[in-house]
Every structure is written in C-alpha cells, then in structure tokens.
Amino acid sequence: MSRQMVRPGGRSARVQASVHTAVRELEAEVGRDALTVPLVAQRAGVTPSTIYRRWGDLTELLSDVAVERLRPDTAPKDHGALAPDLAAWAEQFLDEMASPGGRAYIRDALLGDPDGTNAGQCSAYAADQVDLILARAAARGGEIPEAEIPEVETVIDRVVAPLMYRILFRPAGLDAAYARGLVAGLLGQGDR
Amino acid sequence: MSRQMVRPGGRSARVQASVHTAVRELEAEVGRDALTVPLVAQRAGVTPSTIYRRWGDLTELLSDVAVERLRPDTAPKDHGALAPDLAAWAEQFLDEMASPGGRAYIRDALLGDPDGTNAGQCSAYAADQVDLILARAAARGGEIPEAEIPEVETVIDRVVAPLMYRILFRPAGLDAAYARGLVAGLLGQGDR
DNA sequence: GCCTAGAAGCAAGAGATTTGCTTTAAGGTG
C-alpha cells in the first residue's frame, strides 16, 4: 500500500491518487524507462518537490505503485478439489508474474523498498491466496485426509518460492508444465 | 561478469578495474547510499561520462560490482557425506546472503539488470556449488544409492529457491535451522 | 468560526546526466 497513512478524502489522498494514476498512465504511454519525477509530477498536476518529499525518489514511488498492481484482484477459482485449485493458481501466478511487465513490477517492488515492507506485502498477497485455497480444501471435508493438506508455509517453499526464484534469476524455460510439476511434487508425496 | 568483453590488459580493462575498485572502496567508506557516479569517477581517476557511457547509470554499475561480490570464493567444504555437505552449504549460503550487506548486493544485482544476465550469473554460481557437492556424493560411490542423489534442479527448487525467496520477501525468522530443515526435507523423502 | 499541524507550492541553488567533438591508444597491416 502507500507509505503513510493518509487522511482519506483529504488533499493528501487526492494527491496520492493522482500521482499513482499519472505513473500508470505514463508507464503505458512513454514506457517505464522514460519516467522521471518531474514528468509524473506534471501529469499529476503537482510540483516535483511534493513527490520527492513524500516518496523520496522515483524507485520508491514505482515500488509503491508496483505493489498495488501486484495485488490479486480476484479470489482463486474453485475447481472443486485441492490439486486442480493449486495447479491452476500456480499457473496463473506464473503467467502474471513471468511476463515482462510482471517481472518489472516485482523488481520495482523489491527495489525501492529499504525496509522490506513492500516486498513483504507481495508475499502476503500470495500467502493469502494460498491460504484461501487450503481453507477451502479443509472445508470440503471428505476430499482428503486432513493431515495431507499442506501448510501454507510448505506451499510457499515448494511452489511459490521456486516460481519466484526462477522468474527473477532464470527467466528461461518457465512454463505451465513446470508450475504444475511443482504442485504435483508437493501433493504427490505425503510430505506434510 | 562485466557487461562487455574487454580486451584484457588494454586501457578499457584498466578503467574497468579502477572503477570497480573505486565502487568497493567508496561503498565501505561513505556507504552505499552516498555513492554517485561523479564520486566514483573521481576516485577511479576517470571522467563521469566514461562511466555513463559504459554502464549507463549507477544501478547498472552497482549490479555489475554486486555480481562479482556474490561469486563464491571457495569450494564448499567436504564433510564426507552428502547430507552434511548440503546442510553446511545451505547454512553458509543463508548466512552470507541474509546479512544486510548480502541482501543489498542481491538487490543491486537484480536491479540494474534489464536483461537478466547478472541475475542469471548469480544463480549459476549457486548451481555450480551445488553441482560440485552432488558430484562429490556420486564420486563417493557407496555412500548412497545413486538414484537417491537429487538433481541440481531439484536442489535449487527445494533449497536455494526457498532461501532466496525468504531473504528477499520475508527476511524475518530466517535461521540456520530453517536451512537445515530444507535440506532434511529434500533428502529425507525419496523424492528423486 | 478560529487554530494548528501537516502537506503542498514555489523558486533558487547544487549536483547529476547527456551529448557533440576531440584525443588517445590497442591491435592489426603492409
């Protein structure tokens, strides 16, 4: 989210909203690399010093905006069982994150983030989605022995982390089959 | 390594070396945040435009230097068996990478790296170290059924990726026990 | 309806970045 609590509805909130909007519009229009603080300020109808004072610099502003864009906007689809739920979610996660745009957002989020707040937020989004899927599986009852539903942390280690690691460090050769394989590996062997 | 092939021994090579050295010295002396291109240039005895032309901007230069610092300087220690070898390596990896300095280098490496070359290099370093450990295990022969020695890719997914993911996205609560647990989870269950 | 404090605006100064042109030197050629 944004770096500071803002009185909602006040002038601060309006400025923040218009700056975020300006970033998104300009990102689309002139490309990420051409963004500068003065440019964003002009589009947002704000003086540059306002941005510098509130966000510090461009990378922190981008980090802020990136985290917003990485927030999932829908609950994971329900396929009626744990395995397909997880597999589908993993595939979609990979799809969104591994695109050039997705990678750029992840990097932005990580970058302008000295204290790790924004990165933590991204991770929390994923964890929430996974948690929802697992809770659904548990709620179905009969589906699976309760003991075989993995922990959230385990899903993060076995599915989310490998996906993210490869997206960031080795973008080559990532595909849906790999994502499905991770899920299969996790569910296929009675590991927790 | 560095962004372009340089005729070794030529003037380019000298400039590159002195710039890299200047970055490392100044990082230690004035702190990472106080680094600027002109400052580095002055220390390196070079004009700023040289740096701008060769590296583009400060983040790309830092990325370059960071990758060099992330290169392991020693082979993993030999403890006589696969499990302790991997566990010790994972612990050391975590130690180095999770330190404030280590995290900063990882982030620098990821940041100024539009095409992923530098990030790929980091990943390759880790893969090489793991590969060495696995090759050693295979060479020992009797130790373990050949079939139970995991693939490099599997070790990356199960050990390296979770460590890196948590270092980047959730630095809290990381410790040697967690690293050991990852290795134990991998080796403990006949997964590949 | 006034006060206060936290933000935003403004503008000047300092510093970073870009760029066209010149100079240097590494490596190849006759």
Place this chain on the structure above:
DNA sequence: CACCTTAAAGCAAATCTCTTGCTTCTAGGC
C-alpha cells in the same frame, strides 16, 4: 617497425534532476 583503423576515453557545455528553505493552503480539532 611505422602506419592505420577503430573503439573507447577525455573534455566541456547544455540540460535536466534533485534538494531545500520558506510561504501558503486546508483538513480536522476546539
């Protein structure tokens, strides 16, 4: 070995970004 070619470095001017002190505005509290 002297000469040529070419990639890279130096230089300097112009531009743009960023910082900062001060002023002005406005939301929310009294």
